Amino acid sequence: MTILSWVTMVVMAQSAGDVIRLPRPDTAGGATLAMSLASRRSVRSFGEEPLTVAQIGQLLWAAQGMTDAVKGLRTAPSSGALYPLETFVVLPEGAYRYNPQHHELSLKIQGDLRHALQKAALNQRAVGDAPAVVVFAAVYERVAVKYKGRATRYVDMEAGHACQNLLLQAAALKLGAVPVGAFHDDRIGELLKLPKEASPLYLVPVGYPKR
Numbered sequence: 443m444t445i446l447s448w449v450t451m452v453v454m455a456q457s458a459g460d461v462i463r464l465p466r467p468d469t470a471g472g473a474t475l476a477m478s479l480a481s482r483r484s485v486r487s488f489g490e491e492p493l494t495v496a497q498i499g500q501l502l503w504a505a506q507g508m509t510d511a512v513k514g515l516r517t518a519p520s521s522g523a524l525y526p527l528e529t530f531v532v533l534p535e536g537a538y539r540y541n542p543q544h545h546e547l548s549l550k551i552q553g554d555l556r557h558a559l560q561k562a563a564l565n566q567r568a569v570g571d572a573p574a575v576v577v578f579a580a581v582y583e584r585v586a587v588k589y590k591g592r593a594t595r596y597v598d599m600e601a602g603h604a605c606q607n608l609l610l611q612a613a614a615l616k617l618g619a620v621p622v623g624a625f626h627d628d629r630i631g632e633l634l635k636l637p638k639e640a641s642p643l644y645l646v647p648v649g650y651p652k653r
């Protein structure tokens with residue numbers, strides 16, 4: 443089932459012009475919040491089993507998914523609802539940008555960047571070994587236009603909100619994850635071809651905890 447889902451994802455990516463429409467997220471079931479809080483632990487060793495498209499979609503939705511399509515509001519709070527975060531997921535096939543509005547991925551870079559990301563993250567093996575690495579980057583200027591000198595702290599706080607949502611969703615799915623803040627910003631920016639106004643803030647390797 444897992445492999446089938448993965449193959450389906452790859453085929454969809456080729457046939458749909460580099461865009462993968464993610465399955466509708468589960469907004470009703472799953473582990474309780476208290477269970478997820480109690481079980482969340484940083485995990486740095488992963489099995490090789492890939493994540494399904496549904497798992498990837500659920501994780502990204504938890505981090506930055508849209509929960510009010512009329513007002514354009516998301517799962518995580520945002521100062522002034524200005525949404526400075528850009529979210530990417532790095533998979534063996536390539537690096538994808540998450541589009542919260544349409545709950546879809548668009549292929550940004552083909553090929554496996556995980557080991558290059560590992561090197562840029564002080565050679566932390568969790569980054570290279572995980573089947574998926576979520577990357578949060580921020581465009582501070584989106585918030586600075588309104589909040590001036592408070593923008594840096596607001597954006598950094600927001601990244602924490604989004605990242606914690608992701609970590610708790612991973613725990614609820616019985617997946618492991620770790621928030622990684624130690625990396626060379628410029629090298630991550632080059633690898634993901636981030637525009638110069640976008641700063642990488644967090645790498646979050648996610649996968650099945652190694653037994």
Ligand SMILES: Cc1cc2nc3c(=O)[nH]c(=O)nc-3n(C[C@H](O)[C@H](O)[C@H](O)COP(=O)(O)O)c2cc1C
Nearest residue numbers: 482483484485486563566568620621622623624625
């Ligand atoms: C801002 C921030 C940066 C972090 N950076 C890293 C990192 O680069 N590498 C890593 O292995 N863990 C990193 N961590 C995870 C912490 O080491 C971990 O949360 C801490 O040891 C407590 O363990 P727990 O998460 O299992 O509760 C980071 C955590 C935070 C909040």
